Amino acid sequence: MGTQRNSEIATEFLAMITSGSVREAYERHVADSFTHHNAYFPGDRESLLVAMEQSAASEPNKSLTVKQVVDSGDRVAVFSHLYQTNQEYAVVHILRFERSKIVEMWDIGQEIPKDSPNALGMF
16 A cells, blocks of 8 residues: 555545544544644644534534645645535635644635625635
8 A cells, every 4th residue: 555645644634524533533644743723722732633523523414525635745735615504614724744644734714605796606
């Protein structure tokens, strides 16, 4: 079995998180020294892991469709469509890698309006 590219790791990580396999995703893909820049939680590994587990428990039917992936060596950006029970979001995750592990993450999301004047949509 070959080594996974960072873009493959990033998309697998996000798919696992969304499907509820949060702890397994962290064990497989996230470095112990992981930090993140989500403004709603402390910046350490454990705080975001717990928040993601709580999100998975409260929204078990959410799903994520990856629309674009930009791989730039140690940084990967993943542009996705996130579906939740009553809301949809356009989300960008930017992940920084060291030795095939995620060491840092940024996430930016925008709710998709139901009645947008832009015929092109968010994607």
